[in-house]
Amino acid sequence: MSATKAYAAQSPTTPLSPFNFERREPGPHDVQIEILYCGVCHSDIHQVRDEWGGSIYPMVPGHEIVGRITSAGAHVKKFKVGDLAGVGCFVDSCKTCTNCRSGLEQYCDEGMVGTYNGRERITNHPTYGGYSTQIVVDEQYTLKIAPNLPLEGVAPLLCAGITTYSPLRYVGVGKGHRVGVLGLGGLGHMAVKFAASFGAEVTMLSSSPSKEADAKKLGAHHFALTSDKATMKGLQNHFDFILNTVSAQHEYGPYLDLLRTNGTMIVVGVPPSPSKVPAFNLIMKRRSIIGSLIGGIKETQEMLDYCAEHDIVSDVEVIPVQQINEAYERMIKGDVRYRFVIDIASLK
Numbered sequence: 001m002s003a004t005k006a007y008a009a010q011s012p013t014t015p016l017s018p019f020n021f022e023r024r025e026p027g028p029h030d031v032q033i034e035i036l037y038c039g040v041c042h043s044d045i046h047q048v049r050d051e052w053g054g055s056i057y058p059m060v061p062g063h064e065i066v067g068r069i070t071s072a073g074a075h076v077k078k079f080k081v082g083d084l085a086g087v088g089c090f091v092d093s094c095k096t097c098t099n100c101r102s103g104l105e106q107y108c109d110e111g112m113v114g115t116y117n118g119r120e121r122i123t124n125h126p127t128y129g130g131y132s133t134q135i136v137v138d139e140q141y142t143l144k145i146a147p148n149l150p151l152e153g154v155a156p157l158l159c160a161g162i163t164t165y166s167p168l169r170y171v172g173v174g175k176g177h178r179v180g181v182l183g184l185g186g187l188g189h190m191a192v193k194f195a196a197s198f199g200a201e202v203t204m205l206s207s208s209p210s211k212e213a214d215a216k217k218l219g220a221h222h223f224a225l226t227s228d229k230a231t232m233k234g235l236q237n238h239f240d241f242i243l244n245t246v247s248a249q250h251e252y253g254p255y256l257d258l259l260r261t262n263g264t265m266i267v268v269g270v271p272p273s274p275s276k277v278p279a280f281n282l283i284m285k286r287r288s289i290i291g292s293l294i295g296g297i298k299e300t301q302e303m304l305d306y307c308a309e310h311d312i313v314s315d316v317e318v319i320p321v322q323q324i325n326e327a328y329e330r331m332i333k334g335d336v337r338y339r340f341v342i343d344i345a346s347l348k
Helices: 042-048 151-158 160-170 186-197 209-218 229-234 279-283 297-310 321-332
Strands: 002-008 017-023 030-040 065-072 084-087 090-092 134-138 178-182 201-206 222-225 239-244 259-267 288-291 316-320 339-343
Touching: 002 134, 017 134, 030 084, 030 151, 030 321, 042 321, 065 134, 065 151, 084 151, 090 134, 151 160, 151 186, 151 297, 151 316, 151 339, 160 186, 160 239, 160 297, 178 186, 186 201, 186 209, 186 239, 201 209, 209 222, 222 229, 316 321, 321 339
Parallel strands: 178 201, 178 239, 201 222, 239 259, 259 288, 316 339
Antiparallel strands: 002 017, 030 065, 030 134, 030 339, 065 084
């Protein structure tokens, strides 16, 4: 067992605070990773505050993890001590269902094991995440990190990056497509970068006029203010795809109207209560809505390799872990451009 420093939530209503625990010793197929940076995802807040139900306390959040291998089990083949490595949203799955065997471990029929707020399949012990100094993970669920990109900018790729990359690849976004990105936050800013990199014509759809300059700096070709009725009317039947990243409550109908015949809205944001879906908005133009959840290990590695080749990282604000509670409140207010990342050296 290895002594590990962390920050944890002890209940849904208490601030995160220092927490010490023991990591298991690496098994023959495990790697031990010294965590260098961990991104802060909005889902961390939801789970810390038990807004989705089923939260396990004490909870050490964090599933956007980058670090360096400090130990490798006897049967580890992909990694050696000293390698950079990453861990995303899950650390295990059943490995045998159709989805797991197809590289879609995120949709494991038995349920993937979350990097935190989950339970280990064999021991049933709770999993603790990346707001900590180290982690032990099966190499099958560990990702290679290229050394040519800033690690703090790579960390959010493990969730915000793959959450947007995967659906854009799934629907085949490329040259000749018109893509609307709804919402410019942690997910939206990555969606703009990827869609533009894939060759699409990208429009940022936002209710905040102040975000126009940033959207275009990130790669958007156009900016549309969603509160402007004339603008929204002019964009009807315009887009092939809309990637909806908004987690605040909103109606889907006005945005479905912006899709062409056979257009698709991809939902990756999770509003607090169900959104209305007007049937006629779908039927009249054979439009569709699909959802998407992160990506499997193979696709996540593909995404990381693509980012390394095309010099794509997240725009981040690096903070010490001691500022995490303040960072949560700022995230709720939208006061971050565009992802907080914890410098884990501050834990030591």
